[in-house]
Amino acid sequence: MPTKKTHEEFKAEFEAKFDGVLELRGSTYKSARENISVYCPKHGAFEKTASALLRDNRSRHPCPNCVKELLVEEVNSAWPDYL
16 A cells, blocks of 8 residues: 655645646645645636646646636637638
């Protein structure tokens, strides 16, 4: 069974993955299944589980509002100019 991460270990992994994109503000890592409050400089705070933040390599961005904006941009750029 893997050992439980400390807050410092989680923070180091988080910063390595999201350096400059997201910030941890006032959240303390307790376990992988607990929600962590994350701050997006563009949209503000949101919550996700610690494990979802670190494991999800498919997602372009963990902020739900940033993902919506990226999808809208993709759809708009895919449509021809005349529509």
